[in-house]
Amino acid sequence: MNKRQKSYLAASLAMAFLAVSVGAVAQQSAPAKPETLIKWRQSAFQVIGWNCGHIKQVLDGVYNKEEVVKSANAIAAISNLGLGSLFTTGTEQGKGWHETNAKPELFKEGSKVGEYAGNFVKEANELAKVSNSGDVAAVKSQFSKLTATCKSCHDDFRRKDS
């Protein structure tokens, strides 16, 4: 893939993420309070974190294809929900289960959050596919790609003390 194609792909992913988010916002967030949106996103990321931890445990220990498939499917399905719709204006601060750990930079125009989120969705869907192969090396490699997308977003947009 050349540089131009890569750039086009990144832009497409970001736009796909935003489109999903906007669609979801229109139907979901009108009646939901900011505190509820924050609670939903904290819950979604908690389930994602639980399942990333579980996959790591299985990959570091006794490999079990079915366990990885189930966790990868859950992560992918949640990533496809348009989580961006839970980060709307009005949710920059506030308490869901706890005070939000999102940094103000996440909500600023021109932030890379759309690009990061697009990458997260892409790698999560890819892991769900690859996990079905049962090829441990391929699963490990794809899992690393997924967790790298988590890290890039956490580094830039999540408070250090979280």
Added chain:
Amino acid sequence: MNKRQKSYLAASLAMAFLAVSVGAVAQQSAPAKPETLIKWRQSAFQVIGWNCGHIKQVLDGVYNKEEVVKSANAIAAISNLGLGSLFTTGTEQGKGWHETNAKPELFKEGSKVGEYAGNFVKEANELAKVSNSGDVAAVKSQFSKLTATCKSCHDDFRRKDS
């Protein structure tokens, strides 16, 4: 399906749920504290609730197949994680995001929780299938079957004040 077949199906579902749970327990719960398990289950049910609410909103309003498919996929994928493994001995009481709302009866031997959970998994997977058809009447019917399984478990095993 006759009565005997129904009884066999119910028993099979309950056993499938328990098998998944035990498998998950062996790999997941050893290092996880009760508070963590409670946090994970509260998060999982919060995401399920969010998406059930979203499906209801779409079915009551402007139907959008893709939105229902995404939410149904997330509910099904989470239901397949072996949530029973998050209700192990030691988690009868305790605080995840908040004090557990599970009633003591849930943890008693011979409780119907395995049967209820098996039904929930079955109806959630069926909704994910049916949602792809785009047949609104069929989706509404299947969604009612799913929420009935939520209600039966909440009625028996979740505190009223939750």
